[in-house]
Amino acid sequence: MxxxxxxxxxxxxxxxxxxxxxxxxxxxxxxxxxxxxxxxxxxxxxxxxxxxxxxxxxxxxxxxxxxxxxxxxxxxxxxxxxxxxxxxxxxxxxxxxxxxxxxxxxxxxxxxxxxxxxxxxCSAEISSGLLRALYLMEKGVQGPAQPADTDPALTRREAEVLHLLGEARSNKEIARALCISVATVKHHVHNVLEKLHLQGRAQAVRRLRDAPGLAGAPAVMAQEAKQ
Incomplete structure (x- = not known):
């Protein structure tokens, strides 16, 4: 081999x-x-x-x-x-x-x-998870339609930050859009990258492109509309 x-x-x-x-x-x-x-x-x-x-x-x-x-x-x-x-x-x-x-x-x-x-x-738990994933695929429920089975859940704020990362916005621009501090943005960015097992912002953009349902675009737009 x-x-x-x-x-x-x-x-x-x-x-x-x-x-x-x-x-x-x-x-x-x-x-x-x-x-x-x-x-x-x-x-x-x-x-x-x-x-x-x-x-x-x-x-x-x-x-x-x-x-x-x-x-x-x-x-x-x-x-x-x-x-x-x-x-x-x-x-x-x-x-x-x-x-x-x-x-x-x-x-x-x-x-x-x-x-x-x-x-x-693999363990019995892993086997069960794989069977569950196959069942969801057979039903046509996969990828972003069932994030609980494929990705750790993001909070509403983390999803908003991910959405703005997908638009290649800087931390300052994200802070301005969400009316939060830059330090808080950095905290959320760290959590998003860690939960999705990503190494940087560029990977976050590609991950969002593959699974756009991960991000909460409507909530972000609503925040910006108030400004």
């Missing part, structure tokens, strides 16, 4: 490569630090599985694009927090499996073998 590792942490990548080198029939072809290098590597090699470090936060939009562009590759989330919403979100993005943060090094090769064989080893 040919594997490519994506992680921004060189030490982690080298450690994973050394660990996997002891596994029969597994070979790490390359360790890359970003999606651009990953795509170049996939174009130039015969890769079977991509191990993607999610501990530092990644843009799932990039994962979706990767899964669509390379449908024959198994994408595995490395270091995933084993919570129902996180697992469902990764599955919707195109990951075919995950290695949880609690997985010991000596179990890594077995876990990768399970993923390559199409076996998903």
């Amino acid at each position: 040919n594997i490519v590792v994506l992680t921004p942490i060189r030490l982690l990548g080298d450690g994973l490569s050394a660990c996997i080198s002891h596994c029969p029939q597994m070979k790490v072809l390359a360790v890359v630090s970003d999606f651009s290098r990953l795509r170049s590597t996939l174009d130039a090699t015969e890769t079977d599985l991509v191990l993607i470090d999610v501990t530092q936060g990644i843009d799932l939009h990039d994962v979706r694009a990767l899964a669509a562009g390379y449908p024959g590759k198994s994408l595995v989330a490395l270091g995933l927090t084993e919570q129902r919403q996180d697992v469902i979100r990764c599955g919707q993005a195109g990951f075919t499996g995950y290695i949880s943060r609690e997985t010991p090094a000596d179990a890594l090769c077995e876990a990768l073998t399970d993923v390559a064989a199409g076996r998903l080893v």
Whole structure:
């Protein structure tokens, strides 16, 4: 099995490569630090599985694009927090499996073998969540229509801030629109990014583009209309 590792942490990548080198029939072809290098590597090699470090936060939009562009590759989330919403979100993005943060090094090769064989080893809670997500998809209720099953709930104010982030407004502009202090805006922005597992404002714009129902546009417009 040919594997490519994506992680921004060189030490982690080298450690994973050394660990996997002891596994029969597994070979790490390359360790890359970003999606651009990953795509170049996939174009130039015969890769079977991509191990993607999610501990530092990644843009799932990039994962979706990767899964669509390379449908024959198994994408595995490395270091995933084993919570129902996180697992469902990764599955919707195109990951075919995950290695949880609690997985010991000596179990890594077995876990990768399970993923390559199409076996998903997870807790009963995760299994229940996946079945629930499939049920909602069958009913046509998915994505932003059911944020409680796919994203942590945002407060009304956080949704308003997210809406304005989607318009590329600065903290001062958001504060003016909502009649709150810049410090309060920074607090809400931090909470939004943390709840949605985003690394910055640019990712927030892309997340809102994928799921516009997350933001409370009507409430924001009402606030501005009063000014």
